[in-house]
Amino acid sequence: MILAASQAASELTVPLPHGWIGTTSQWIEGFGLGLVVLDLILLVLVWYWLRGRDAMPRMWGWVLVAVGLVPLLVGFMTFAHGLESSATVSACGSCHVMAPFVRDLQDPKSDTLAATHYKNRFILRNQCYECHSDYGLAGTITAKLAGVGHVWHYTTGSYTLPIKISKPFPNSGCLECHGESQRFLNSPSKKEILPDLMSGKMSCLDCHGPAHPEQKKETHL
Amino acid sequence: MTEPRRLHLLRVAIALAVVFNVMALIVLIRPKPIAFTVFMFLGQPLFAVALILLVVAALAELRARQIL
Numbered sequence: 001m002i003l004a005a006s007q008a009a010s011e012l013t014v015p016l017p018h019g020w021i022g023t024t025s026q027w028i029e030g031f032g033l034g035l036v037v038l039d040l041i042l043l044v045l046v047w048y049w050l051r052g053r054d055a056m057p058r059m060w061g062w063v064l065v066a067v068g069l070v071p072l073l074v075g076f077m078t079f080a081h082g083l084e085s086s087a088t089v090s091a092c093g094s095c096h097v098m099a100p101f102v103r104d105l106q107d108p109k110s111d112t113l114a115a116t117h118y119k120n121r122f123i124l125r126n127q128c129y130e131c132h133s134d135y136g137l138a139g140t141i142t143a144k145l146a147g148v149g150h151v152w153h154y155t156t157g158s159y160t161l162p163i164k165i166s167k168p169f170p171n172s173g174c175l176e177c178h179g180e181s182q183r184f185l186n187s188p189s190k191k192e193i194l195p196d197l198m199s200g201k202m203s204c205l206d207c208h209g210p211a212h213p214e215q216k217k218e219t220h221l
Numbered sequence: 222m223t224e225p226r227r228l229h230l231l232r233v234a235i236a237l238a239v240v241f242n243v244m245a246l247i248v249l250i251r252p253k254p255i256a257f258t259v260f261m262f263l264g265q266p267l268f269a270v271a272l273i274l275l276v277v278a279a280l281a282e283l284r285a286r287q288i289l
Contacts, residue, residue, distance in 0.1 A: 033246070033249050033250070050228055050232060063275070064275070066235070074241070079261075081249055148262075
């Protein structure tokens with residue numbers, strides 16, 4: 001009965017709001033692609049125009065558009081789209097060493113802390129990034145720089161298995177959402193330990209961990 | 222700066238802009254972290270070089286026409 005109900009639920013799709021025209025990210029991607037195609041055409045045309053010296057005085061405007069203006073717009077669109085996309089779960093899972101974490105995260109049968117947050121939609125999107133980046137501008141910058149480090153280690157193979165978090169998970173990662181929740185603040189089990197949680201003397205994961213499944217020992221690939 | 226030299230600078234700028242656009246295309250179609258990192262640390266500096274070459278060529282052209 002429960003299985004049938006969950007199967008039926010998985011086949012249902014949440015209706016989109018009236019007048020849905022896509023997300024901002026989809027529009028940025030579409031505009032970006034259009035501009036790239038336009039610019040490539042312009043660049044080819046300008047390249048051919050350069051072959052005839054007589055055309056030089058007349059085509060400066062097009063050169064400025066093709067090499068200066070349109071690529072600036074392309075750069076802006078690509079930066080925005082890339083930045084947004086790099087925070088998604090699929091981006092984190094694109095490195096195969098992260099696959100076990102993402103598999104568990106998206107497993108409805110898993111009861112790990114990460115999977116519980118994912119399947120119950122406690123975090124709506126970008127679940128890896130939301131928990132593993134500090135909030136504020138500094139948090140974003142630090143997370144992006146760490147991401148560059150991850151890409152470097154992954155590409156060069158300079159990492160060790162099993163993958164471990166680089167520093168202990170800070171309570172602020174949990175308290176950003178839970179810290180001002182009335183349900184959390186008024187919970188009898190939290191009242192006594194709240195000061196220790198806020199000060200970091202006690203970790204949320206002491207009771208609620210581990211957030212992810214234990215990793216098997218593997219040889220380096 | 223002679224006209225062939227200006228044309229050469231422009232051709233290099235166009236080639237760099239093409240490379241930049243191809244990198245952007247990859248990020249827009251398949252936004253993987255590696256592609257985005259390459260775009261950020263290689264594609265954007267290449268575009269900056271293209272812009273500098275364009276400005277240099279444009280200034281040389283203006284000087285050649287005695288506008289500057």
